[in-house]
Amino acid sequence: MARVLIVDDAAFMRMMLKDILTKNGYEVIGEAPNGAKAVEIYKLEKPDVVTMDITMPEMDGIQAVKEIKAFDPNAKIIMCSAMGQQAMVMEAIKSGARDFIVKPFQPERVLEALKKVLG
Template structure:
């Protein structure tokens, strides 16, 4: 299976860091978005196999974007990215259909394990 991923994070540095980890491990980053609105639009056009979604973003947060993406595509595979202390939002995201979550700052091994598991 082709591992096409969209990275969603409002911080360009975090997108760059995640992209570097993913590309070194055989993933193909097909799109990037800096907020939830952009994520929903790009998901519809790019149709990635996986999405990494930051929880806290301007304009539309990751949980709302997750809900919109899952409404458009119930089979969407989304891994949430959160900072420490966002457990409530992470649980909300899991209940809304996220397949896993990774915590910032990113640990390369944990990121790849989560995405490999999510792509099964």
């Protein structure tokens, strides 16, 4: 069972993702409201995959991707973006993210991204 860390500053977004993931057999090992906390949890828990929001307080998703990849070059990270964040998504991919999903989340797309990244 893959272990997932969910990172998003909106509690209901984390809840929606957690719901999709747990119903489909993934284990959510942690949730973080910002990039700084995400990096901290990643180092402690070493999840199989991270869903990472882009726009967050304290440390944004792109900076968090860079820090996680510096700590673990094999980290698997999926970006979560709102519509119209293409430039930031591209920067995140260049920084090491493997895929992205767009809000509002569609369960099929979320699961497809996870399967692809965990492959």
